Amino acid sequence: MAQRGRRPKPTALKVLEGNPGKRPLNVNEPKPGKKAPKCPTWLEPEAKKEWRRMTKTLEQIGVLTKVDAAAFAGYCQAYARWKEAEEFLTKHGTIFKTPSGYIQQVPQVSIAQTYLKIMKDFCSEFGLTPASRTRISIGVEGTANTDDPMEDILRMV
Template identity: 65%
Template sequence: MADKELTSWVLFLCLKGGEDLAIRGRKPKPTNLKLLEGNPGKRPLPTNEVRPKQKAPRCPQWLEDDAKKEWKRMGKILEQMGILTEMDMTAFAGYCQAYARWKEAEEFLSKHGSIIKTPNGYLQQVPQVSISQTNLKIMLKFCEQFGLTPSARNRLATMDAEVGTGDEMEDLLGGIL
């Protein structure tokens, strides 16, 4: 399957929600995200998870220009977090492409507005509104997968907080005073 076809398939599954895959319950979280969040329940972490090399994939040449810029911007962040690997190329490309299309639609809406008058005199929403909303949904689904939503960031524990200062009261107050 070609990269573009695979990306289209991933985008389709994201929009559809993956209902036809027959996977029920919560989606498992990658171990790296679990490590960053901490393990408050002290549950054993999976040891048999596939762990590809911690190397970010190369940006595909077929991405739109804005998608390539987003790839460079977010790719560095995700690689530093230890989340982005070679295996994530298609999913990350899908996110970046959705970002580029969302941005293009939003720029159009900012310039031209979201309503047009038809030849019959009716007011109608321009297609870019739907394009923007659809691509924003796709982006948010990918963001959830990569741990990039505000709620995911709030769950992430900083590495400093895990280590502690050695002073129990200082750790408890967390530098408030």
């Protein structure tokens, strides 16, 4: 059964965004430790490079935790496969002529598009797109970011 409406956003991301909807935050939401997961051994080499490139930053801003390993691995693997398809297109071009003389698009065009969409979806989850970053406000811990005292108390929980 399909989910209705927008997907719920994690409380940590709502706090970083300044809780723009001003709805009550879920104080009972599970709060996994903010330590990044270990890189899975099964990732492709290019995916492992992307994992190493991004983990520290995401761990520091608090959006990557041990329980996010599968989602982040999905992002990194999609990145590796997207890059592979793009490198093929750069080297060989986007179209070819069939033996019967028709012009046809190489499969790597749709492969690259598919993995780029998958990456975009994961990027939005982790605040890695310019649009998703504009909604994040990282304040100094212990300082108030709003005029609402109750909001400030809820942020510290």
